[in-house]
Amino acid sequence: MKEIALYIHIPFCQSKCYYCDFSSYADKEYLVDKYIKYLKKELDMYIEKLNDYSIKTIFIGGGTPSIINPEYIKDVLDYINNKFNTNFLSEITIEANPKTITEDKLKVYRAIGINRISLGLQSMDNKLLKKIGRIHTKEDFIKTYSLIRKYGYNNINVDIMFNLPDQTIDDVLKTLEEVVELGVEHISFYSMKLEENTPFYHQYEKGKLNLPNEEDERDMYHKAIDFLEKNGYKHYEISNFSKEDYQCTHNLFYWQLKPYVGVGLSAHSNIFDKRYGNHIDFEKYFNSIDNNQFPICEQEYISTDVKRSEYMILGLRLINGVNKEEFKKIFNKDLEEIWSKEIEKLENQKLIKVNNKNIKLTRKGLDLSNRVFVEFM
Numbered sequence: 216m217k218e219i220a221l222y223i224h225i226p227f228c229q230s231k232c233y234y235c236d237f238s239s240y241a242d243k244e245y246l247v248d249k250y251i252k253y254l255k256k257e258l259d260m261y262i263e264k265l266n267d268y269s270i271k272t273i274f275i276g277g278g279t280p281s282i283i284n285p286e287y288i289k290d291v292l293d294y295i296n297n298k299f300n301t302n303f304l305s306e307i308t309i310e311a312n313p314k315t316i317t318e319d320k321l322k323v324y325r326a327i328g329i330n331r332i333s334l335g336l337q338s339m340d341n342k343l344l345k346k347i348g349r350i351h352t353k354e355d356f357i358k359t360y361s362l363i364r365k366y367g368y369n370n371i372n373v374d375i376m377f378n379l380p381d382q383t384i385d386d387v388l389k390t391l392e393e394v395v396e397l398g399v400e401h402i403s404f405y406s407m408k409l410e411e412n413t414p415f416y417h418q419y420e421k422g423k424l425n426l427p428n429e430e431d432e433r434d435m436y437h438k439a440i441d442f443l444e445k446n447g448y449k450h451y452e453i454s455n456f457s458k459e460d461y462q463c464t465h466n467l468f469y470w471q472l473k474p475y476v477g478v479g480l481s482a483h484s485n486i487f488d489k490r491y492g493n494h495i496d497f498e499k500y501f502n503s504i505d506n507n508q509f510p511i512c513e514q515e516y517i518s519t520d521v522k523r524s525e526y527m528i529l530g531l532r533l534i535n536g537v538n539k540e541e542f543k544k545i546f547n548k549d550l551e552e553i554w555s556k557e558i559e560k561l562e563n564q565k566l567i568k569v570n571n572k573n574i575k576l577t578r579k580g581l582d583l584s585n586r587v588f589v590e591f592m
Contacts, residue, residue: 224479238481536575
């Protein structure tokens with residue numbers, strides 16, 4: 216039986232962070248009950264289509280899934296267990312804001328099989344947290360982290376951001392030191408990107424946002440890599456680090472171009488040689504399902520050439536890179552036969568390393584990954 220990853224989008228949050236352009240809403244909680252009912256209706260549409268698949272991982276993201284009543288999360292997971300093959304389900308992750316976790320929620324999460332919690336921290340500096348619009352403090356995070364451990368969780372991810380306004384390299388390293396000292400199993404370490412239609416973007420346009428320069432941003436990244444590796448974390452993907460055997464199985468489905476389905480507002484899927492995304496608007500989402508139609512607003516069929524390119528681009532995000540034998544097994548062709556000139560060029564520029572087994576990014580290639588990826592498009 217084929218394996219699949221399932222993503223569930225919960226688009227509700229208490230307030231939007233100033234950098235956030237995700238599909239999330241701080242003023243729509245009155246829609247939660249209706250939304251959960253429609254999530255289940257959308258899942259119904261997949262029952263026959265996924266007959267030959269077993270769900271390997273579930274990721275509940277947002278928004279802030281931990282903001283809603285945990286009984287809604289239970290309702291959805293119970294529904295999935297009743298309708299789909301979950302015999303080999305090994306990882307269920309829920310994203311959470313430290314300010315929104317309670318003992319009652321953790322009791323429900325444990326009872327329904329959620330075994331991985333992803334905490335959005337971003338920084339251990341309270342001034343920075345306030346500056347970027349987070350609703351929690353460092354103290355909230357530490358208290359919540361202890362509570363999660365109390366309920367037996369041994370697989371916790373912590374999201375940390377760098378390249379924040381007025382942030383220094385010392386700020387970043389201090390946050391990492393404090394998080395590592397807690398013993399978390401997984402760290403996602405992202406550079407903040409300016410996205411259009413966010414408060415930070417508008418501030419930047421007006422010259423009111425003091426961001427680190429490019430050299431400092433790169434220094435933050437590489438010093439973080441060195442620090443985390445020194446402390447026993449494997450750098451396994453451009454922005455992700457884990458202790459041994461704690462890589463995120465769900466995200467590996469994306470990076471290894473394995474099939475996944477997303478349900479809910481703005482969720483994306485990649486399956487049946489097709490990539491598609493759902494409506495970002497509640498009414499369009501609800502209306503499509505009312506008309507017995509998938510709530511899809513965009514889709515494209517993926518040719519073999521496109522699939523090969525995406526396999527390379529996503530695979531190169533992984534620190535071990537792309538395995539040549541695996542590529543040939545999937546596509547019945549040597550990758551160096553397809554991109555011989557591009558590979559030679561990138562190797563000469565010291566952006567990739569090539570050996571008998573793999574092609575992977577160099578340290579320099581990590582900084583200039585987009586320049587590498589474009590060669591395989």
